[in-house]
Amino acid sequence: MRTLVLAALLALACAASAQTKPPNLQPVPEPPPPPPGMELDPALEPQVTIVKRGIDTVEEYRIAGKLYMMKVIPPTGKPYYLIDHRGDGTFTRQESFDFGLRVPMWVIHTF
Numbered sequence: 001m002r003t004l005v006l007a008a009l010l011a012l013a014c015a016a017s018a019q020t021k022p023p024n025l026q027p028v029p030e031p032p033p034p035p036p037g038m039e040l041d042p043a044l045e046p047q048v049t050i051v052k053r054g055i056d057t058v059e060e061y062r063i064a065g066k067l068y069m070m071k072v073i074p075p076t077g078k079p080y081y082l083i084d085h086r087g088d089g090t091f092t093r094q095e096s097f098d099f100g101l102r103v104p105m106w107v108i109h110t111f
Helices: 002-019
Strands: 047-053 056-063 066-073 080-083 092-094
Touching: none
Parallel strands: none
Antiparallel strands: 047 056, 056 066, 066 080, 080 092
16 A cells, blocks of 8 residues: 555656756757758649549649549548559559568478
8 A cells, every 4th residue: 555655656746847847948949951952842742632523532643743643532441542653644543552562471490
């Protein structure tokens, strides 16, 4: 019983000490600007557009205005992706980004 009371008092003391602010806090300085030539190009940032088509929700991903991937989210079931791998406008369905690579984990010999 004594250890329970002692543990409760110790927990209260720790909580109370965590509430106090240390003196002389200073704000964090702003990060420096990126080096020359390393600025982000907004044209290379992916643009995501969410469109409601019928009962499905479609997220369209574009880079520099070119559609390269769509994520179709049906109201029931798992979402799937339509991806343009070659850039020619032909989309192929992909269930997920899991490519199905399974490393064999057979036990050959034990010592």
